[in-house]
Amino acid sequence: MQESGRFKLARRAPRGPLSRERVLAVAAALADTEGLYVVTMRRLATDLGVEAMSLYHHLPGKDGLLDGLVDTVITEVNQEIGRLPPSPEGGDWRRELRQRCLAARQVMLRHPWAPSLIGTRSVIPFGVYLLFDEALGIMVRGGLSYHLGHQALHSLGSMLLGYVQEVFSPNSVGEGLDPAAAEAEFAQLAGGLPHIAAMVDSEVHSHDDPTLGWCDSQTEFEFTLDLLLDAFERRRTQS
Amino acid sequence: MQESGRFKLARRAPRGPLSRERVLAVAAALADTEGLYVVTMRRLATDLGVEAMSLYHHLPGKDGLLDGLVDTVITEVNQEIGRLPPSPEGGDWRRELRQRCLAARQVMLRHPWAPSLIGTRSVIPFGVYLLFDEALGIMVRGGLSYHLGHQALHSLGSMLLGYVQEVFSPNSVGEGLDPAAAEAEFAQLAGGLPHIAAMVDSEVHSHDDPTLGWCDSQTEFEFTLDLLLDAFERRRTQS
């Protein structure tokens, strides 16, 4: 009992005293691997080799923990953006904004719990506004009006939140089943869904490798992203 | 005690025995008014004038309750769509699809907890696929390829989820404060946000009534929606 306790401590909380940063890092990792709903004060404490009450010396409580997790994600987005190649002077604003959106999406994909957490929190951290401000700056320098830039912030922001929570992915229907069972499952489902059935048929036949997921969410994200960026560019030149 | 108990029952659970429907209706109303996080088995039971364990005779548990809430929302979307005026033969597919998206959005606005719940649930109810199938049917009849329709399903679906959880609304900064305090609050915030500050300035001055919320999320939703629908139409005619 003592042994296993010490082993746990040695394995999961190897060095140094507790700190807000370390608590948040372990919390994020726990949410990534087992889901946000297992992140409880008590479970988090055991993972850190400490008692639940110790956390209160570094965080104001569970709510503060969730706020901290949002902060962590935003920080990661900033780091990801910082790694981007510097944009050339007078380059295309679309290219620059596109890179940033893709960077933000990468972070959201690493932390699938983030979009719904960010969307349900009542206080928006300052870092989010900073990201929006930089994006707006890029657009204004590119010649967009403040009004159009404003609309774009809403479009792109909601897209970043919505696309990770994607609901429509028919290729997850037969997940984990053997091909025959998956086929049967799908056939039954497709009975009442004539258009979707025809669509899947059409999509599968236009690919070389039908076994590969035909519903590539990265491709679809970039498609919509470019659609929006091009639409903004069109509105810019016609106004 | 007896009296207040019976009073409660009379007030909140006026007629008939418990049923899945009645439980879900009260649960949705509770989530609407006080937030999804107060919807617990025990609280829900007291609101229904019953013991927590009685709920298990109508629902398989908390998880089943959440699934049921998603079902309720989808049903509401279907009802809302059913109330739409019948579309004329050979009408514009964009108009038809636009109406449906706006109907779905109305329901999401009534239940702000719905998008993140739908997005985090692991099983997608059949009703969602039905809605997607109908939307796809409208697009295909309008001349879109299955591939383009597929992309559109993703774009519109993620937009419906993302736009309700909207994070960027600068006009909520000084919420509930008197004008002077709100001004100060905003000025402080705007210090590090030059572009947003300029944007707010520009937007406010282009309106007649600057006190009214200048960030109208309905307008912005429809703007993006039309942007997407027009983009799909353009891709249709050029392919």
Place this chain on the structure above:
DNA sequence: ACCTGAACACCGTTCAAGT
């Protein structure tokens, strides 16, 4: 069939106590 009370394992949080 439908509802209940007691019980169990878990949760967030407070507080007085340790070092």
Place this chain on the structure above:
DNA sequence: ACCTGAACACCGTTCAAGT
């Protein structure tokens, strides 16, 4: 300053018992 143990009010859920 930082951590802890006991305690409190709350969860979801099981189970045997009531009608």
